[in-house]
Amino acid sequence: MINSDYALRGRNLSFSFAEVPVLHGVDIELPWGSLTAIAGPNGAGKSTLLEILAGVRQSLTGSVERADEVALVVQRVSAPDTLPLTVREVVAMGTWGVARRGSARGSTELSAKERKARVAGALERVQLADLAAAPFNALSGGQRQRTLLAQGIARRARIFLLDEPAAGLDAESRNRTRAMLAEEARRGAAVACVSHDEDAIADADFVIRLESGRRLSAQLSPHSR
Numbered sequence: 701m702i703n704s705d706y707a708l709r710g711r712n713l714s715f716s717f718a719e720v721p722v723l724h725g726v727d728i729e730l731p732w733g734s735l736t737a738i739a740g741p742n743g744a745g746k747s748t749l750l751e752i753l754a755g756v757r758q759s760l761t762g763s764v765e766r767a768d769e770v771a772l773v774v775q776r777v778s779a780p781d782t783l784p785l786t787v788r789e790v791v792a793m794g795t796w797g798v799a800r801r802g803s804a805r806g807s808t809e810l811s812a813k814e815r816k817a818r819v820a821g822a823l824e825r826v827q828l829a830d831l832a833a834a835p836f837n838a839l840s841g842g843q844r845q846r847t848l849l850a851q852g853i854a855r856r857a858r859i860f861l862l863d864e865p866a867a868g869l870d871a872e873s874r875n876r877t878r879a880m881l882a883e884e885a886r887r888g889a890a891v892a893c894v895s896h897d898e899d900a901i902a903d904a905d906f907v908i909r910l911e912s913g914r915r916l917s918a919q920l921s922p923h924s925r
């Protein structure tokens with residue numbers, strides 16, 4: 701059983717693409733109420749690790765224990781052109797199949813009113829209420845990221861895993877997302893963010909560095925709360 705200090709714990713995680721190893725026995729833990737930066741050079745295995753933590757890829761070895769719902773915010777997401785979705789609809793997907801917390805799974809589905817309130821609240825929290833009716837595909841990269849963050853907030857996920865785009869976000873957009881992630885951590889969530897941005901890395905509570913698929917160190921940042 702997962703230690704209650706940790707929202708997520710991965711042990712001995714390894715992965716290969718077409719028999720080329722890209723992760724080697726990585727251990728990682730994400731404490732509640734903290735922001736962890738996953739850093740390292742291009743190709744180090746950061747995105748692959750994040751996908752394994754989220755459960756969208758299966759590690760070849762070891763295990764991942766998750767103590768709550770996970771929201772995965774990936775790079776370069778778009779909606780199919782044949783399925784035009786508004787920002788509000790993308791956020792509302794976060795409430796699909798969700799039972800009220802404390803009730804048996806599926807026994808007490810959210811009411812339409814609760815869904816609406818959750819979606820509106822999540823949009824406010826990521827400062828996208830003004831764009832609720834806009835097509836998702838018309839948003840900037842940073843706004844799309846925040847929409848997916850809102851989807852997780854609407855689901856009441858308490859573990860947020862983000863793959864920060866390597867390029868394409870301006871400083872204001874990066875800072876805004878960073879402030880939102882810090883706020884989620886302050887509210888008690890476990891947040892991990894793949895990052896190339898030295899300022900974001902310096903701001904994190906913990907830094908996990910990967911190089912050639914191996915974890916180098918876990919350091920307490922000087923800014924640790």
Ligand SMILES: Nc1ncnc2c1ncn2[C@@H]1O[C@H](COP(=O)(O)OP(=O)(O)OP(=O)(O)O)[C@@H](O)[C@H]1O
Pocket residue numbers: 717718722740741742743744745746747748749866
């Ligand atoms: N779908 C794939 N098929 C084959 N190889 C892949 C695939 N995805 C990633 N790789 C390879 O796996 C290794 C790790 O990739 P990954 O995307 O996890 O690294 P990263 O640290 O996130 O890199 P970046 O900072 O450039 O996003 C790289 O060598 C990459 O080329």
